[in-house]
Structure formats: C-alpha cells, structure tokens
Amino acid sequence: MRFAPDRIFDSISEITPKMLASLNIKGLILDIDNTMAPRNIALPDALLIRWISVLKEADVRLYIISNNWSARVKLFSQALGVPFIPTGMKPFPFSFLKAVSRMELPKDQIAAVGDQIYTDIVGAHLAGIEAWLVMPIDRDESLSIRFRRHLERPVIEGYRRNRSREASR
Numbered sequence: 003m004r005f006a007p008d009r010i011f012d013s014i015s016e017i018t019p020k021m022l023a024s025l026n027i028k029g030l031i032l033d034i035d036n037t038m039a040p041r042n043i044a045l046p047d048a049l050l051i052r053w054i055s056v057l058k059e060a061d062v063r064l065y066i067i068s069n070n071w072s073a074r075v076k077l078f079s080q081a082l083g084v085p086f087i088p089t090g091m092k093p094f095p096f097s098f099l100k101a102v103s104r105m106e107l108p109k110d111q112i113a114a115v116g117d118q119i120y121t122d123i124v125g126a127h128l129a130g131i132e133a134w135l136v137m138p139i140d141r142d143e144s145l146s147i148r149f150r151r152h153l154e155r156p157v158i159e160g161y162r163r164n165r166s167r168e169a170s171r
C-alpha cells in the first residue's frame with residue numbers, strides 16, 4: 003500500500019490546465035469534502051465553478067468520487083455539471099476503477115485529488131493511478147478526522163523532506 007501522495011498542493015486552485023498539460027494528465031478524479039468545499043456547504047461557490055469551467059474548457063475530463071451520501075454528492079456534482087459516484091467507499095479501489103473506465107483515458111493520464119491519505123490517496127494508488135493531496139479546507143473537523151490527520155502528518159513531512167532533498171541536489 004502506498005501512503006505517500008505523488009504531489010501535494012495547498013489548494014486545488016494550484017492545479018491549472020497548463021500544469022496538467024505539462025504532466026500529460028488529461029483527467030482528474032475529484033473528492034468533494036474538504037477538497038473542493040467545506041463539509042457543511044451544500045453547493046459550490048463561484049470560485050469553484052470558475053475553476054471547474056476553466057478545466058472543462060481545456061478538455062480536462064472530470065469525475066467526482068465522494069464517500070459522502072448520495073443526495074449531498076448529487077446536488078453538488080450536478081451544480082458543477084460533473085459526473086459523480088456517491089458512497090464511493092474509498093480507499094477501496096472499485097469506484098476509482100469505475101470512474102477510470104467511464105473517463106476513457108489511460109490510467110497514466112489520470113490523477114485523483116483528495117484531502118485524506120487513508121481514503122483518497124491509498125484508494126487511488128490501489129487503483130493504479132496517480133494521487134494528489136490537497137490541504138483540507140476545513141479546520142473545524144470531527145474528532146475521527148482529526149485523529150486521522152494526526153496519522154497523516156509523518157507521511158506529509160516525509161514527502162516534504164524528499165522534495166527539498168531533490169531540490170537541493
């Protein structure tokens with residue numbers, strides 16, 4: 003099992019069509035909660051709608067997988083006009099594999115983006131696709147998520163150490 007994300011971003015807004023093109027990534031599988039919006043926000047805001055439309059204009063294929071329940075995921079995804087899989091059961095790879103086949107792109111041209119290592123990152127890697135971590139939007143999180151963050155910290159610090167070592171080479 004691979005816990006270390008392939009890339010880390012402070013926010014999804016750092017992910018741009020230009021950057022994706024330079025990596026030959028043509029599709030993104032997106033998490034909702036704390037990746038694109040706080041958990042308690044029902045609908046996407048104007049900035050997020052704009053980010054999605056810029057990606058669509060650049061022909062980036064998009065798919066949403068959320069572990070959240072169906073009505074929340076449906077409302078949010080439809081507002082963005084992005085196909086979705088609710089109750090995704092990440093880190094099991096099944097939803098990722100389903101999204102990959104529907105996106106009709108080779109696996110190495112798809113990256114999954116999420117805020118949690120033990121669901122989003124591990125699940126994407128189990129499905130054989132690249133996994134990108136974004137720093138969670140929400141600070142006000144439940145205890146169980148906060149506990150998981152505690153477990154994630156050494157993985158993120160390890161990634162940052164490797165990166166700075168690479169940069170100083």
Ligand SMILES: [Mg+2]
Nearest residue numbers: 033035036117
């Ligand atoms: Mg999330």
